[in-house]
Amino acid sequence: MRKSRVAAWFLVAACFAGHAYAGLIGAGVTSQYYAYGGVYNGFGSPTSFVANGTVQDSFCTSSCPEGFNLTVSNTQIDYSLVGTGPWSASTTSLSSGGLFIANGNLLTFTGVTITGVTLDAASTVPGLTQSNITFNAGNIAIDWAGLSTGGQQVILDVTTTSTTSTPEPAVWITTLAGCAMIAARRLKRS
Secondary structure (H helix, E strand, O other): OHHHHHHHHHHHHHHHOOOOOOOOOOOEEEEEEEEOOEEEOOOOOOEEEEOOOOEEEEEOOOOOOEEEEEEEOOOEEEEEEEEOOOOOOOOOOEEEOOEEEOOEEEEEEEOEEEEEEEEOOOOOOOOOOHHHEEEEOOEEEEEOOOOOOOOOEEEEEEEEEEOOOOOOHHHHHHHHHHHHHHHHHHHHHO
8 A cells, every 4th residue: 555655646746747957958939129210120130939049140231330149058048249330220110019129139039937137247239238238038138229239149048938828748757657666556555
């Protein structure tokens, strides 16, 4: 009887176990630029991809006075700025859902919930502060109107939780092991 109770507890624990981790790798990402009072379409905006830790978006890197290469890793977003800027001043282009952009970029995520975004100390854009970054559960907005560009880097540290209902492989293994133990115990009894 004791072994079957232990197996049942393993099964219950597996069913209610959380994910082993939650991060941005594997999340769906849409990158949309905003400037001059609204959505900016062109030169690589909008772009959609699944985050994999490599450069997956290049906005206006060869034909504009400012642009960026974007990398989304598991816990960071890295904008490597290019061009001879500075980023142009602009009227408000996005102000909704706690997000604000005059001239900047909006990242929209699927598959994760954003719980925190902070400006990493390794960021090198003069004048960029935490106040240039706004976020909500599914979006991160960065506003760099009037700031310098070219050779600088913006790194955002991001914390998330997973919104997917598919368990991690370790959860499946524990669940199957618990079921096997229960089945073996019942077969032994009969």
